[in-house]
Amino acid sequence: MASVVTTAPGLSRPAWRPAVPWLGLATVVAVLAIWELLGRTGVIPASTLPPASDVFLRLGELAAIPAFWAVVWETVSSALAGLGLVVLLGVPLALAIGLSAFVRDSTWLVLEFLRPIPPVAMIPLGLLLWGPTETMKLTLITFGAIWPFLVQMVDGIRQVDQALVDTARSYRLTRWQTISRIVLPSLLPFAATGLRVAAAIALIVAVVTELIGGAAGLGREIVVAQSSGALPQMYALIVTAGLLGLLTNAAFSAAEKPLLFWHPRIRKDQSS
């Protein structure tokens, strides 16, 4: 079931530069001001949405508490560990699928069936088998996040320039030289894209397992804050989750540039 449109080898979207840089900042300020006003004037009751200042004050207070950072780390560390597992499992699997037609055909049906299963569907099963533990979290994160990585890698392996491989053969490069000098470098951009998408999914799944499954971390704290009616706390934690997501995206885009400076897409972005 190949998709009709072959997407160009990923990398983050070409850098978009704001036409009027200060406009974005102005909107952020305006939205916060409206939020504050709606809360202060009581148009939206504080039991639904407390004023912005309360939320951000609470966030400031939280940032001074070590326990808060411990909670954030619970979430981040499991997402990172899950990503590690994704790479450990994904690379050999992708190599096997990409290089051998037999493996590709044999695993096709299994993978096409497993891939669209929403990772959250496995939460009840995970809870049943492992309870609200780190094992459950890691298993679900890995299961949910491995697909974009695997798909990108297999795609990448199949798009390795055959002329380069033939050249390598006529120069009698060893198998290892071919892999390390030709296959891996042309795979890197695909790996970067796959990993970036996988990281976003890993974060989502981590938060959901905490939210529903009650594993320790940001998600559970959000539920606790909500059920005890501590709304500024709840919104502060939600903002934290958003900032984590932003940070993840930023970290991956920042890592792409020095790692892939030689890649035509990146070079073009910079020269333009």
Next chain:
Amino acid sequence: MNAGRVLSKGLVRLWLPVLLVAVWWYASADSSNIYFPPLATILETFQRDWLTARALDDLVPSLTKLVIGFLLAAFGGIALGTLLGLSPRVRSAVEPIMQFLRSLPPPVLLPIGLLLFGITGAMNIFIIVFGAIWPTVLNTADGVRSLPPELRDMARSYRLGFRQRLFAVVLPNAAPQIFSGLRVTLQLSIILIVVSEMVAAVDGVGFYVLNSQQTFAVAETWAGTLLLGVIGYLTTLVFLLAQRRVLAWQTGMHQTRKA
């Protein structure tokens, strides 16, 4: 491809799934482990709960909410994305806020949805629209922005009106990118309907599965998970078929270019 090769390719594709199911079937056949009931039991439960008329009580609400939420997110996303793609000024204004909302892991919207709507179908739909719209918005904006200059000039020299330019030039040009955004939106929609039903619903497939787990109904939990897998698979299949139909002209164009 001749019949022999089709057959052998089919065999190669089938042996592993068949083997896996067979191993599962026999390994679990007289399993007394309460967590791993025999596959036969799971399938019986599946048939009893999901292949009879009673399934409609849970399946229909879930699928209705999923479809409504996805369609709202899809059309809303295309509209918003087109606006952002056409006007760099608007995009500069909303970019930081949009980036934040896009990076927010969507399930954390659940408590907010609960506060705003309570446990209602509107809440499930709100979560889908708000959480799943962003990939379509961003992809549409990029697709609209990437109109090749020669097409833009052509549209201008033919003096196409705004509507014609939009529907005959800009959007078709952006269609492949819009579709890859829509596919992510669809995947997120499925995730979000399941999650939001687990947390806040009194019916639906997500409710059934989590409820089974909490009441320790092991076979039902397995059957529900199986059903969610089937739903995920079938929705993706339908989406890909629709995409192939809508983008048929585009595939044709690429083949002509290659030839």
